[in-house]
Amino acid sequence: MTIRWITALLGTAPASAVRGMPGIHLVDVRDLVDKGGNRVDAVAEKIRLGHALLSEGKKTVVCCDYGISRSNAVAAGILARAEGISLEAAVRRVQDATGEGDIKVEPLQIVRAALGDDAATQALKLRSGRRAVVMTGAHGFIGRSSAAALRADMDVIAPSSQELDVARGSTQLDMLASESGADILVHLAAPRVFTSNVAMGQTLSMLRNAIDVCLVRDIPLVYLSSAEIYSGYRGSLCADESVPALPRGPYAEAKFLSEMLIEHCRVHLGLRCALIRSSRVYGAGSDRSKFLYNFIDKARRGETIVTHCYRNGDPTLDMLHVDDLVSLITRVVRSGFTGVLNAGTGVTTTTHGIATMLIDLLGSESRIERTAIDSDSAHIAMDFSKARKLLGWEPTISLASGLAALVSSPT
Secondary structure, eight states: OOOOEESEEEEEEEHHHHHTTOOOEEEETSSSEEETTTTTTHHHHHHHHHHHHHHOOOOOEEEEEESSSHHHHHHHHHHHHHHOOOHHHHHEEEEEEHHOOOOOOOHHHHHHHHHHHOHHHHHHTEEEEOEEEEETTSSSSHHHHHHHHTTEEEEEOOOOOTOOOOGGGGGHHHHHHHTTTTSSSEEEEEEEEOOSSHHHHHHHHHHHHHHHHHHHHHHOOEEEEEGGGGHHHHHHHOEEETTOOOOSSSHHHHHHHHHHHHHHHHHHOOEEEEEEEEEEEOOOTTTOHHHHHHHHHHHTTTEEEEEEBTBSSEEOOOOOEEHHHHHHHHHHHHHHHOOEEESSSSSOOOOOHHHHHHHHTTTOOOOEEEEEEESEEEEEEEEEEEHHHHHHOOOOOHHHHHHHHHHHHHO
């Protein structure tokens, strides 16, 4: 790897690539660590040296072992000092020039402290007392409604997936949190296809990036898990927060591993988190849950609707309307609650029963046929008594009224 020039005089590179290169002055940051723990005065000295070299018109290269994270973080600090711009603007310049999308947030936070950057404090003052929420996945099914509800009394920073790719790293998310003076991070982003083995790794990577920002900024995380962590159970179960997880399948296992990561960071790193385990969510404005739209399409066409029958009977689902879930998310955000909450209606309905309800609502002549599945199915209802006791929340939209609204909504 050769020198990657950010300006005509400032670049970054691995130390091995520039050692002894004529006309190049080095700011060697290999004595810093590529994580938390660097001293502010040590980083400030690197920035001072780099700024002094630039002021003398000397070609300056910041170098570490690979020329990626430590060097780019310090180079951004030097650029910010030299050109009198914000650290966030400098980081974007460095990213554009080097092609490195992810600069670890811990070194950047020390660079910010070394610069005396108070952008977050200024942002807080400009908001006139309104709290700020950064939300990933804000343009998704649940995110759109959650962001709209929270905007009533909070500033919501809601980037699209094109503006913020959480899977690429934590740098962009950290800059958004810094510029907005974020008080809380709501992490709803998920892989577009979330049921594959590949998605498991993506899910954990995205969550870890969100956690990094929360830890560095000491702000709480709100994370949406799923009742699918109980999907390995057989027979009927009303699950409260004390029921041990028993996941089955990549999606359920990804949520389980996410919860384990959150718990590790809570116990050992001081993460504050509100974790909401939601039952199956439905409502207008999305194709979730997909089986509902399949049933509705068949019913409108008068075609046969096929439901499954497992060895232990028809599958049953606890169906939670999106408006009820959004109501819980907003209560959690506004209250500052941390801990685990199970969310659902506490009532399960068979898929055969749901198909019957849709046929009746649409006045359809469709028939229902069952097809046998050589496996067992979990029948999980979510006990929401903790959410009711602590936050006064309970679902208000029955499945009958929710389905009626769904079939009458524009397609």
